[in-house]
Amino acid sequence: MKPPVLQVRGLHKAYGKIVVAEAVGFELAAGECLGVIGPNGAGKSSLFNLLTGTAEPDAGSIRLGGRELVGLPVHRRARLGMARAFQIPQPFPHLSVFDNVRAAATFGAGLGKAQAAEAAGAALERTGLSRAADKPAGTLTLLDRKRLELAKGIASAPKLLLLDEVAGGLTEREVQQMVALVRELKKAYAVIWIEHIAHALKAVADRVMVLHFGRKLLEERPQAVLESAVVREIYMGMPTDADAAAA
Ligand SMILES: Nc1ncnc2c1ncn2[C@@H]1O[C@H](COP(=O)(O)OP(=O)(O)O)[C@@H](O)[C@H]1O
Numbered sequence: 001m002k003p004p005v006l007q008v009r010g011l012h013k014a015y016g017k018i019v020v021a022e023a024v025g026f027e028l029a030a031g032e033c034l035g036v037i038g039p040n041g042a043g044k045s046s047l048f049n050l051l052t053g054t055a056e057p058d059a060g061s062i063r064l065g066g067r068e069l070v071g072l073p074v075h076r077r078a079r080l081g082m083a084r085a086f087q088i089p090q091p092f093p094h095l096s097v098f099d100n101v102r103a104a105a106t107f108g109a110g111l112g113k114a115q116a117a118e119a120a121g122a123a124l125e126r127t128g129l130s131r132a133a134d135k136p137a138g139t140l141t142l143l144d145r146k147r148l149e150l151a152k153g154i155a156s157a158p159k160l161l162l163l164d165e166v167a168g169g170l171t172e173r174e175v176q177q178m179v180a181l182v183r184e185l186k187k188a189y190a191v192i193w194i195e196h197i198a199h200a201l202k203a204v205a206d207r208v209m210v211l212h213f214g215r216k217l218l219e220e221r222p223q224a225v226l227e228s229a230v231v232r233e234i235y236m237g238m239p240t241d242a243d244a245a246a247a
């Protein structure tokens, strides 16, 4: 087995009485994708906040490439290889797609001018956005704005790519395109993908972790997780996969 890129141990975090992480631990190697599911408020986005450093855990350890990240500020973690694609893309709308990605390479990875331009070009190529490089980012379709989020993420040459519901709000056909893209990206990076669309995770994730009230209930192959009684129970009355795909 490959050595883990990411090792998370005993992560705890609470906001007052709201526990968003309780003894959360898992590992991830390069080329692997870990899916994350759980009802709204389960602590999924909070997990990403803890990994990227926008929130500090009350206890626990986060190692990236063997290096402890807890206590390091966001920009240091970014430079050590942590990249996040946000649930709601917020590009600079008046800047070109290329300039948005170049800015991510400059400020995220700390690259010099020529290197940043090169990284941006490669990231656009990889995400299928070269055709839109000169367009103002504000004019992109939702799918292309999601691609742009991914391009910004990989422009900083990360070890770990965090995807927060990048398939949310897309049509079924667009979801398929996003699935193809993430499958491609996972060849080069370790990927954690928070997603409600079960079939999308099934097509890409090696394992799926289930979070509920900040606790990890399961971490198994996607099929096993989706069929598990635990998951059926916690999703009772929650939107189904079909609802999510139709939304
Ligand atoms: N900075 C914060 N301060 C207080 N409560 C927070 C904060 N961040 C998240 N929460 C709460 O923690 C819970 C988990 O949130 P979140 O991780 O965003 O859930 P989700 O699994 O839907 O992504 C929610 O109840 C949310 O309101």
Ligand SMILES: [Mg+2]
Pocket (backbone or CB within 6 Å): 044, 045, 046
């Ligand atoms: Mg969330």
